[in-house]
Amino acid sequence: DTGVSQNPRHKITKRGQNVTFRCDPISEHNRLYWYRQTLGQGPEFLTYFQNEAQLEKSRLLSDRFSAERPKGSFSTLEIQRTEQGDSAMYLCASSTDRGPTEAFFGQGTRLTVV
Amino acid sequence: QKEVEQDPGPLSVPEGAIVSLNCTYSNSAFQYFMWYRQYSRKGPELLMYTYSSGNKEDGRFTAQVDKSSKYISLFIRDSQPSDSATYLCAMRQHGSSNTGKLIFGQGTTLQVKP
Numbered sequence: 435d436t437g438v439s440q441n442p443r444h445k446i447t448k449r450g451q452n453v454t455f456r457c458d459p460i461s462e463h464n465r466l467y468w469y470r471q472t473l474g475q476g477p478e479f480l481t482y483f484q485n486e487a488q489l490e491k492s493r494l495l496s497d498r499f500s501a502e503r504p505k506g507s508f509s510t511l512e513i514q515r516t517e518q519g520d521s522a523m524y525l526c527a528s529s530t531d532r533g534p535t536e537a538f539f540g541q542g543t544r545l546t547v548v
Numbered sequence: 549q550k551e552v553e554q555d556p557g558p559l560s561v562p563e564g565a566i567v568s569l570n571c572t573y574s575n576s577a578f579q580y581f582m583w584y585r586q587y588s589r590k591g592p593e594l595l596m597y598t599y600s601s602g603n604k605e606d607g608r609f610t611a612q613v614d615k616s617s618k619y620i621s622l623f624i625r626d627s628q629p630s631d632s633a634t635y636l637c638a639m640r641q642h643g644s645s646n647t648g649k650l651i652f653g654q655g656t657t658l659q660v661k662p
Contacts, residue, residue: 438591465648474556476636476652477592490647525591529648536582537650539591 438540440526446546447516454512455543459528466509467537468501469525470494477525483509484531516547551575554637554653563662567624571637571653574618578651579642581613583622586634586655595635596622599642627660634658 439458447453459466464485469477480499482490485506495501498516503509513520523544527537554571561567569583580599584592596611598604604611610623620639624631634657638650 440591467649469650474654476552476554476638476655477650478652479649482647482649484647490649523589527650531648535580535648536594536597537648538594539584541591544589 438526438528438538440524440540440543442543443541444544444546446548449518449547450515452512452514453516453545454510455524455526455545457509457511457526457528457540458507459509459526460538463528463530463538464506465529465531465537466503467527467529468509468511469527469539471523471525471542472521480511513545516545518547521545521547549574550654551651552637552639552653554656556654556656558657558659560659560661561627563627563629563660565627565660567627567631567658567660569622569624569635569637569656569658571620571639572618573620573639573651575639575641575651576615576618577641578639580640581611581620582638582650583609583611584636584638586636588633592636627658629660629662632659 466483468480471477483503523542527539529537583596586592601615612621634655636655637653
């Protein structure tokens with residue numbers, strides 16, 4: 435296992451289109467997080483999964499955003515009707531709730547809405 | 549006011565210098581403190597992870613936590629050009645109800661000149 439994997443690495447889309455990102459966490463990690471990072475800012479929490487259950491969502495996660503983690507493995511983040519303000523780096527992180535609980539991040543998906 | 553404050557810099561130092569990076573925070577419930585390094589257009593990479601107050605050393609890196617002052621630091625000794633990156637502090641709460649979500653500072657951009 436080489437770490438958290440995110441696809442695609444880059445996505446350019448037209449305003450109004452839907453986009454979907456995928457995250458494959460470290461295999462033994464039962465916790466999965468999505469963050470958003472804009473230029474010059476630190477990552478901001480979007481949502482959290484414990485296994486397949488989505489247990490927390492930030493107010494940043496508008497109705498146009500939806501995340502899933504079927505079977506507690508990989509996760510997808512979908513943005514519907516994209517807006518220019520959605521342009522950001524979308525980061526996925528995973529951790530375990532037993533033993534060392536550090537979060538490890540993927541390389542992110544950079545979204546550009548034109 | 550943000551929960552975690554971090555001077556964005558940029559901070560420019562000559563090669564070999566000792567670098568001091570700092571964050572302050574307002575939430576006394578934070579118990580876990582982390583430093584991440586982020587190269588341009590990459591995901592954050594975990595550098596240091598500490599619990600509660602005290603010091604932790606790993607090679608050229610030393611992390612300090614002063615919970616009484618709500619102040620954390622990262623020291624880099626014998627800085628190298630390869631240390632040029634953005635350094636993000638992050639922290640989270642402790643407890644069985646804690647989701648493990650991280651609250652990040654804005655990040656400090658460091659440039660080490662040869």
